[in-house]
Amino acid sequence: MRDPRYDILFEPVKIGPVTVKNRFYQVPHCNGLSATLPRGHAAMRGVKAEGGWGAVCTDILSIHPSSDTTPFPQNKLWESGDEKPLRLLTDAIHEHGALAGAQLAHGGWAVANRLTREPLLSPTDFPSRRDPIQAKAMDKADIKAYRGWHRRAALKAKEVGFDLIYVYAADDLELLQFFLSRRRNHRIDEYGGSLENRTRLLREVIEDTKDAVGDKCGVVVRYTVDELSGPDGLVAEEEGRDIVAMLAELPDAWDIKVSGWPEDSQTSRFAKEGYQEPYAKYVKQVTTKPVIGVGRFTSPDTMVSQVKRGILDLIGSARPSIADPFLPRKIDEGRLDDIRECIGCNMCVATYNVGAPINCTQNPTIGEEYKRGWHPERYRRAKSDASVLVIGAGPAGLECAQALGNRGYEVHLAEATRELGGRVTRESSLNGLSEWARVRDWRVGQLAKMTNVSIYRESRMTGADILEMGIPTVVIATGASWRSDGFGRTNHKAVPVGQGVRIFTPDDVMSGAQIDGPVLVFDDDDFYMGGVVAETLKARGAGSVSLATPNAMVSAWTANTLEQFKIQRRLLEAGVELHVTRNLVSASSGEVELECVFTKRRQKVQAASIVMVTARLPEITLYDEILVQLGSEPGAAVKAITRIGDCITPGTIAAAVFSGRRFAEEFEEPQADMLRIANEPVEIDNVERFHSRHEDRTVAAFPF
Numbered sequence: 001m002r003d004p005r006y007d008i009l010f011e012p013v014k015i016g017p018v019t020v021k022n023r024f025y026q027v028p029h030c031n032g033l034s035a036t037l038p039r040g041h042a043a044m045r046g047v048k049a050e051g052g053w054g055a056v057c058t059d060i061l062s063i064h065p066s067s068d069t070t071p072f073p074q075n076k077l078w079e080s081g082d083e084k085p086l087r088l089l090t091d092a093i094h095e096h097g098a099l100a101g102a103q104l105a106h107g108g109w110a111v112a113n114r115l116t117r118e119p120l121l122s123p124t125d126f127p128s129r130r131d132p133i134q135a136k137a138m139d140k141a142d143i144k145a146y147r148g149w150h151r152r153a154a155l156k157a158k159e160v161g162f163d164l165i166y167v168y169a170a171d172d173l174e175l176l177q178f179f180l181s182r183r184r185n186h187r188i189d190e191y192g193g194s195l196e197n198r199t200r201l202l203r204e205v206i207e208d209t210k211d212a213v214g215d216k217c218g219v220v221v222r223y224t225v226d227e228l229s230g231p232d233g234l235v236a237e238e239e240g241r242d243i244v245a246m247l248a249e250l251p252d253a254w255d256i257k258v259s260g261w262p263e264d265s266q267t268s269r270f271a272k273e274g275y276q277e278p279y280a281k282y283v284k285q286v287t288t289k290p291v292i293g294v295g296r297f298t299s300p301d302t303m304v305s306q307v308k309r310g311i312l313d314l315i316g317s318a319r320p321s322i323a324d325p326f327l328p329r330k331i332d333e334g335r336l337d338d339i340r341e342c343i344g345c346n347m348c349v350a351t352y353n354v355g356a357p358i359n360c361t362q363n364p365t366i367g368e369e370y371k372r373g374w375h376p377e378r379y380r381r382a383k384s385d386a387s388v389l390v391i392g393a394g395p396a397g398l399e400c401a402q403a404l405g406n407r408g409y410e411v412h413l414a415e416a417t418r419e420l421g422g423r424v425t426r427e428s429s430l431n432g433l434s435e436w437a438r439v440r441d442w443r444v445g446q447l448a449k450m451t452n453v454s455i456y457r458e459s460r461m462t463g464a465d466i467l468e469m470g471i472p473t474v475v476i477a478t479g480a481s482w483r484s485d486g487f488g489r490t491n492h493k494a495v496p497v498g499q500g501v502r503i504f505t506p507d508d509v510m511s512g513a514q515i516d517g518p519v520l521v522f523d524d525d526d527f528y529m530g531g532v533v534a535e536t537l538k539a540r541g542a543g544s545v546s547l548a549t550p551n552a553m554v555s556a557w558t559a560n561t562l563e564q565f566k567i568q569r570r571l572l573e574a575g576v577e578l579h580v581t582r583n584l585v586s587a588s589s590g591e592v593e594l595e596c597v598f599t600k601r602r603q604k605v606q607a608a609s610i611v612m613v614t615a616r617l618p619e620i621t622l623y624d625e626i627l628v629q630l631g632s633e634p635g636a637a638v639k640a641i642t643r644i645g646d647c648i649t650p651g652t653i654a655a656a657v658f659s660g661r662r663f664a665e666e667f668e669e670p671q672a673d674m675l676r677i678a679n680e681p682v683e684i685d686n687v688e689r690f691h692s693r694h695e696d697r698t699v700a701a702f703p704f
């Protein structure tokens with residue numbers, strides 16, 4: 001039963017000629033599936049529609065080959081075959097009564113056209129962000145052509161069944177935004193200079209789109225109200241708002257955000273729920289059209305407050321809809337405890353940025369809906385009345401236990417410590433990572449409701465305990481611990497350490513060990529841990545803290561989670577001394593020796609303590625022990641032992657959760673189910689066209 005306080009969230013909202021059935025609006029978000037894995041894409045969006053989102057949008061839908069994001073997957077409307085995968089998508093969304101939104105896009109100089117090799121387009125001659133090429137300043141013919149492509153794509157999108165058509169001027173990724181912004185547009189014709197001139201193209205494209213599809217589709221402008229780049233760019237309370245005021249009633253809705261992407265998709269380490277309000281709040285002051293906005297909203301109270309205070313009309317969501325595609329339905333059914341809240345870690349963004357299909361730390365089923373037939377809320381029924389013993393209640397063990405429990409198996413979950421959560425509990429004690437505890441909290445909350453799951457805290461299991469319990473299926477989820485010897489990506493043997501320097505690991509930092517300065521954090525892991533350990537030590541008053549890394553940047557892999565710049569800035573501001581491109585080669589007598597990775601020149605840095613953030617070792621003692629015991633007791637009741645999570649291959653929390661879910665999904669299921677992986681059938685229907693394209697070519701005159 002829905003709490004009446006949330007009724008307002010279920011009111012319909014009219015967007016031009018169409019009506020969204022409620023205020024839950026899945027804004028466009030990348031996913032690494034798109035037209036490359038169209039069935040996977042359609043299934044993923046379809047599950048969101050099933051979960052109650054009133055509108056479900058695509059990610060980037062390129063309108064023309066001059067906007068080509070290769071190698072990143074994209075949707076496109078370039079030629080006739082492109083409609084097919086999009087129809088899969090609109091059908092999947094419509095099946096559940098949601099509106100389908102098409103984010104028509106042209107990336108201007110923000111793309112690189114690596115597949116199509118078309119010249120890049122831009123308001124002004126401008127270097128490409130990605131490759132050593134430049135974009136061409138668009139002349140009038142280019143502008144006319146661009147308007148034609150957009151109009152044609154809008155018509156196609158309507159034909160394919162989209163209900164909402166985007167005019168996209170946001171994310172620091174779009175041609176239309178580049179025209180708006182002083183810092184990107186240096187033209188001296190009627191499309192540059194004054195604000196009115198810079199806004200001209202956006203106005204024209206909105207008018208074109210309304211004219212083309214406004215009879216049947218809502219036209220939504222996705223717009224960056226603040227570029228957070230200072231007075232040269234768009235500023236919310238100045239030109240950012242003025243542009244909305246000038247075009248206020250022209251589109252059917254405004255989808256508002258800040259840019260670029262690192263500011264828009266901020267992680268919980270840097271921003272809390274509702275962080276875009278200071279910028280979005282200006283928009284409803286100047287338009288009567290519905291306003292959509294984001295802010296990693298997971299709390300229905302915050303959502304209601306946004307609507308009631310007149311900040312937003314529709315609760316835009318990308319990440320919360322990834323972490324919990326059923327968030328609206330759970331609010332509707334009064335099941336707030338079941339909401340799987342996004343933790344703001346940006347693994348979903350990172351997987352896209354490395355060119356992979358989407359992963360999520362909280363929702364291991366995202367991207368697996370078609371590929372493996374997984375569903376975030378539905379589980380295959382247990383095949384028998386088997387019992388399973390899961391050892392270790394970190395993310396892998398917790399997810400495995402909850403999914404097996406949901407399937408209906410009898411589950412026994414044993415955890416050595418009093419606290420559940422394993423690494424998630426430990427890591428959430430570090431600076432800025434408190435929301436990561438949601439990975440534990442959601443799973444513990446689910447387990448608490450199951451009568452077929454027993455949890456044993458403070459139960460460090462031995463091989464003998466396992467044999468004594470006599471449960472035939474045993475899952476070992478005992479995790480991993482950080483190495484202290486310096487072995488890692490760069491040093492493939494232990495780093496020599498003499499007297500006078502104390503060695504610690506992130507595990508020590510997380511358990512609150514006293515670490516005296518000066519401290520050197522040696523980060524050879526490259527993800528978040530090195531940076532967050534240095535930040536935490538500084539905050540705990542460890543005194544002088546320095547960080548050395550063989551990489552050219554601190555926490556380099558966090559470029560994929562959009563955090564690298566912020567992490568390095570935060571460390572510098574906190575007074576952490578940074579030694580980049582430096583390997584740790586030895587330590588003794590209150591000093592460490594660092595070596596330049598290029599010149600091999602060495603330097604000494606004072607350090608009474610070192611925190612080694614290099615690599616982890618799987619905790620396999622128990623696994624080995626039980627295998628030995630089973631070897632000597634062939635008649636034992638224990639029949640199958642499987643490792644999951646970090647105790648196979650230490651990795652991300654997302655990987656541990658996935659591993660736990662995978663065991664549960666595949667337990668007692670036939671192997672054939674697993675073979676659907678990556679099996680998107682390819683239709684070879686273009687062979688004839690390929691041949692005909694070559695018929696009219698003269699054969700080159702070879703000299704032999």
Ligand code: ADP
Pocket residue numbers: 391392393394395396397398414415416417420421422423424459460461462477478479480619622644645646647653656
């Ligand atoms: P993962 O990320 O793979 O889930 P974690 O390191 O987060 O791994 O969690 C492993 C959990 O296993 C920890 O909470 C740890 O206390 C627990 N554990 C380790 N060894 C044992 C054991 N012998 N018996 C019970 N629990 C154990």
Ligand code: SF4
Pocket residue numbers: 318319320322323341342343344345346347348349359360361362363
């Ligand atoms: Fe949220 Fe992290 Fe999942 Fe992305 S990966 S939706 S940030 S929990």
